[in-house]
Amino acid sequence: METTKLLARYGFKASDLNEFSSDCKFHACELLQRTLYNIGITPYQLENVSEERFAAGLQEASRQVERFGGEYLINPLMGELPLADIDLHMRGICRWLNELGIYTLYSCEGHGRRVPRIGTLMRLTSKQDELLRALAPNEMTIRFRGKEIHLDCGSSIEHLLQFAERIYEVSVDPKGLMLYEAERFKNLLIELLSIPGESNNEGEIRQQILGKMRRPSDDLFMDRDGNVCATIYCGEGPTVLLSAHMDMYQELDMDRKIIQNGTILYSTKGILGADDRAGVAVLVELANKIHRTTFNGTLKLAFTVKEEIGLIGSQKLEPCFLSDVDAAIVVDRRGARDIVTSYSGVVPFCSQEYGMIFEKAGKLAGMEDWKVTAGGSSDAKILAQKFGIPSVNLSAGYKNEHTEREQVDYVCTYQTLKLIESVFHHQLIEVRNKEDFWNMIK
Ligand SMILES: [Zn+2]
Numbered sequence: 446m447e448t449t450k451l452l453a454r455y456g457f458k459a460s461d462l463n464e465f466s467s468d469c470k471f472h473a474c475e476l477l478q479r480t481l482y483n484i485g486i487t488p489y490q491l492e493n494v495s496e497e498r499f500a501a502g503l504q505e506a507s508r509q510v511e512r513f514g515g516e517y518l519i520n521p522l523m524g525e526l527p528l529a530d531i532d533l534h535m536r537g538i539c540r541w542l543n544e545l546g547i548y549t550l551y552s553c554e555g556h557g558r559r560v561p562r563i564g565t566l567m568r569l570t571s572k573q574d575e576l577l578r579a580l581a582p583n584e585m586t587i588r589f590r591g592k593e594i595h596l597d598c599g600s601s602i603e604h605l606l607q608f609a610e611r612i613y614e615v616s617v618d619p620k621g622l623m624l625y626e627a628e629r630f631k632n633l634l635i636e637l638l639s640i641p642g643e644s645n646n647e648g649e650i651r652q653q654i655l656g657k658m659r660r661p662s663d664d665l666f667m668d669r670d671g672n673v674c675a676t677i678y679c680g681e682g683p684t685v686l687l688s689a690h691m692d693m694y695q696e697l698d699m700d701r702k703i704i705q706n707g708t709i710l711y712s713t714k715g716i717l718g719a720d721d722r723a724g725v726a727v728l729v730e731l732a733n734k735i736h737r738t739t740f741n742g743t744l745k746l747a748f749t750v751k752e753e754i755g756l757i758g759s760q761k762l763e764p765c766f767l768s769d770v771d772a773a774i775v776v777d778r779r780g781a782r783d784i785v786t787s788y789s790g791v792v793p794f795c796s797q798e799y800g801m802i803f804e805k806a807g808k809l810a811g812m813e814d815w816k817v818t819a820g821g822s823s824d825a826k827i828l829a830q831k832f833g834i835p836s837v838n839l840s841a842g843y844k845n846e847h848t849e850r851e852q853v854d855y856v857c858t859y860q861t862l863k864l865i866e867s868v869f870h871h872q873l874i875e876v877r878n879k880e881d882f883w884n885m886i887k
Contacts, residue, residue: 448491453613454606456528456536462488472525479506534602537609544616561596568592571737579626580611627859637722644692644754654748661732670761673748682742683876686773688824689724690752694847711852719853720846724776727862740869759824772874773836775825781857785820785838794825795835802873810867
């Protein structure tokens with residue numbers, strides 16, 4: 446195992462090795478020095494040592510160094526963390542949490558009798574909550590109980606070490622966080638990709654969506670044509686509609702498997718269905734996260750039926766559901782980072798100005814390459830032309846849709862979600878824009 450990684454799992458940094466001397470005054474250095482002495486190696490030989498051997502040497506060293514008599518005695522804001530007093534599998538987690546400003550008071554790995562837990566000085570903020578949820582390995586369930594964090598990983602306590610490794614990575618390079626978040630998001634996407642539903646046969650996917658939308662929605666209903674419509678109130682500002690279609694081009698082959706290669710998912714047989722379940726996943730995830738953003742306005746969501754057989758569902762959306770909508774965002778475009786503002790450059794969905802909001806949101810979120818472009822037919826065309834709502838259609842990360850070669854890059858899909866969050870977070874859509882979004886093209 447790579448030295449930095451091995452050390453991070455147990456709460457050490459590579460720089461703890463640099464301080465090596467016979468009279469090291471740092472606790473972490475002394476502990477690490479003892480460990481290497483017990484194994485009988487120099488720091489340079491660390492990369493060839495098995496994790497078991499390292500952990501055994503460390504366990505022994507923990508009994509040899511000066512102990513502080515329990516974590517409780519240390520003020521996390523002042524003193525150095527008493528690593529030797531912390532359970533072996535919790536050391537990394539505790540040290541890196543403290544480095545991130547989440548100060549810990551005590552911890553216990555549970556010793557097979559109870560769930561591993563950590564006590565913190567303060568209650569975690571929702572941002573810190575979200576960060577830890579994103580970093581938790583899939584096999585671990587993380588729960589927040591007041592000032593205590595419970596890390597349930599069943600019988601495999603090794604996941605605690607993996608968790609430590611991830612917190613360390615993010616404390617060194619915050620950009621890595623997005624990949625872990627995307628990894629979590631992938632679970633929802635795969636769940637939605639596993640539900641059948643070609644056009645006119647949307648019953649099962651509709652039930653699933655209704656189930657997932659019940660908790661975040663203030664109002665939720667199925668209209669006469671089978672579209673699912675939801676409303677979430679978040680303040681006085683503009684009403685923004687998000688839309689994706691729940692039907693698929695063809696029925697799924699139920700024997701197929703979903704294969705992953707890097708960050709790409711594809712199907713072993715028949716279509717994958719990411720057109721437009723990727724869009725559905727973005728909407729569901731956003732609905733559940735919207736209260737954690739600074740969005741001030743009303744969010745409406747439309748999951749439409751029969752898009753693939755002629756944009757039928759969106760045409761039947763109830764005018765009263767759409768009457769107060771200031772602007773719409775459809776997530777049903779192939780590829781990555783396209784902001785589609787017209788059908789083939791001929792039928793406009795909105796003004797250039799509305800499209801540019803999304804380029805700006807991309808830049809603000811560190812994604813420079815979101816670009817306004819012309820595209821194909823989609824529900825955006827109906828929302829704009831039939832209902833007069835300025836609309837864009839955003840890339841959802843899928844490719845080769847309607848064929849056996851269909852695939853989706855779930856990191857791209859996740860970045861679409863980040864783009865929309867950026868639009869909301871920076872409050873780039875305002876009520877007064879509705880006319881402007883049309884005027885410029887007239
Ligand atoms: Zn589609």
